[in-house]
Amino acid sequence: MRVLEKTAGTSPSQKFSRANRPPKLPVMAALALLPIAAFLASLALGRFGIPLPQLVKIIIYKILGLAQTWPDTLDKVLFNVRIPRILCGLMVGAALSTSGAAYQGVFKNPMVSPDILGASAGAGFGAAFAILNNFSSLGIQLTAFFFGLLAVAFTYFLSSAMSRGLNAVLILVLTGMVVQSLFSAFTSIIKYEADPNNKLPEITFWLMGGLTSTTQKEVMMMIIPFAIGMIPLFLLRWKINILSFGEEEAKGLGVDTGKMRIIIIISSTLLTSASIAISGMIGWVGLIIPHLTRLIVGPNYKTLLPASALMGATFLLLVDDVARTVFVTEIPLGILTAVLGAPFFLYLLFQGRSSWE
Amino acid sequence: MKLEICSAVCGYKNKTVINGISFSISSSEILCLLGPNGVGKTTLFKSILGFLKLQGGAIKADGEDISSWSRKKYAQSIGYVPQSHTPPFPFSVFDVVVMGRTAHLGTFSTPSKSDLNIAMDSLEALGITHLKDRIYTEISGGERQLVLISRALAQQPQILIMDEPTSNLDFGNQMLVLSQIKKLAAEKQIGVLMTTHFPDHAFLCSSRVALLRSGGFEIGTPEAIVTEKNLQEIYGVNVRITKTPNGSGGYVKSCVPIIS
Secondary structure, eight states, X not given: OOOOOOOSSOOHHHHHHHHHSOOOHHHHHHHHHHHHXXXXXXXXXXXXXXXXXXXXXXXXXXXXXXXXOSOHHHHHIIIIIIHHHHHHHHHHHHHHHHHHHHHHHHTTOTTOOTXXXXXXXHHHHHHHHHHHTTOOHHHHHHHHHHHHHHHHHHHHHXXXXXXXXXXXXXXXXXHHHHHHHHHHHHHHHHHHXXXXXXXXXHHHHHHTXXXXXXXXXXXXXXXXXXXXXXXXXXXXXXXXXXXXXXXXXXXXXTOOHHHHHHHHHHHHHHHHHHHHHHHOOOOSHHHHHHHHHHHHHOSOHHHHHHHHHHHHHHHHHHHHHHHXXXXXXXXXXXXXXXXXXXXXXXXXHHHHHHHHO | OEEEEXXXXXXXXXXXXXXXXXXXXXXXXXXXXXXXTTSSHHHHHHHHXXXXXXXXXXXXXXXXXXXXXXXXXXXXXXXXXOOXXXXXXXXXXXXXXXXXXXXXXXXXXXXOHHHHHHHHHHHHHTTOGGGTTSBGGGSOXXXXXXXXXXXXXXXXXXXXXXXXXXXXXXXXXXXXXHHHHHHHHHHHOOEEEEEOSOHHHHHHHOSEEEEEXXXXXXXXXXXHHSOHHHHHHHHOXXXXXXXXXXXXXXXXXXXXXXXX
């Protein structure tokens, strides 16, 4: 029973055991620098290139409140287009990854994400419905949130009613698929009803996912639900560890599971639906990023949650940079994340197979 | 602390499983609960732990009714060692043990330095500090059981409830777990209530034994309860109880089933 000295080599378990030790400060510090570096790089990038020295100069001048010495177009591009878009990218990335990580914990299931639970499809339907009916931006947010929550509730209750003693992981994923396709069908009805001259292209393009039309207005629209969703998750992140052990074990350890689960699911769904309301359907981020982060800092939510937010913010911003600079015409962000995410999910299926059976 | 179960009626919505049983557990005592499958041992445990609402009767800690206690207060007094299963994430053993501190943390807090020290002490108490950085999901069943006990110890409860702590373990690990339980009760003055499917284990470590069978409940010393007659009645097995010298002047009793 005594455990042998660790042998040399890099078996998967060893990779994990290294990751599992409380991450040393440099790892978190490096992760915290990532979004800052990505932010600065993204400022310079774009069809309207701004050389780095000039960028630094503009920032310093702005901070010191000195008079503008650069052209007006540059000022507009930077402050009305590029910075809002970058800020939204950071927030959407952080929101989707954090909610994905939190969902995985409360559903005790590393294979779930906002997309797989149906939250994205629900929120997408809600937002499409709101756009069709000319709701205000607040109205779009609230409708997206309501239907996102409804979809998660559907998935959760249907799967727990079905999975008694069966493979709960698989049933949850399958139920999520059903709910997802149901809400996608509802969205199709909205598209079918929409006026092909203005509403239909608007909804279709928005659904593909992207940050193309973000302005300062979208930043303001995102920032409040972002804070309302992020703060409770951050404060309760230790408890997510306990919830991942299951209902009775968590209760035995002193956690009010009912209350805690509801707060975490509502916060996560708010983050998901707020992202979808401004950026459309950007899939896969909430699945990939928590996984990658877990490989780097280990599964403890104390560090996993903030680290996922930082990684997700950086990831989405970089993908958006690719979307807006690499190709001649801009590619919708959701298409790019899907191209990256689908193979990653297959990889997880292969990896996780042993623990499913 | 003295935990009293007073004429408890336990069961699920429309089905009563246990009808009015009473007993108590005190500090330093090990109470073994024996009974055939499906007789309601788990239901009783769930009720004592507050996972199920009592249909009648009361559970009292030092005379105080605990039905209105918060989960947190519950966990500070009563620890629970479930049958081990694997969580979905590859937590380190140390992380798992630190989770035992949750009941002592504020709602928004994460474990402090002193919580980590307590967790380290719990690992030491069970002699498993070498497992600290291993992955909980990858260690053996016996090791995992010890980690769960160590987590419950970090919780610093006065009463520990253990659901078949020796199930799924090989012979060596069963004895290892039993001797650790015995040590905890003696050294940390924790009262232990545990279920087991092996009547021998009652002889090995318990101070008292409770026998639960459909329509009956008895409690007493191992000698009075674990008898050939009782075992024959509840398990339907022909059993002889023997005495073996333990090498230090005393005897240890054991059950020998006779299969025709």
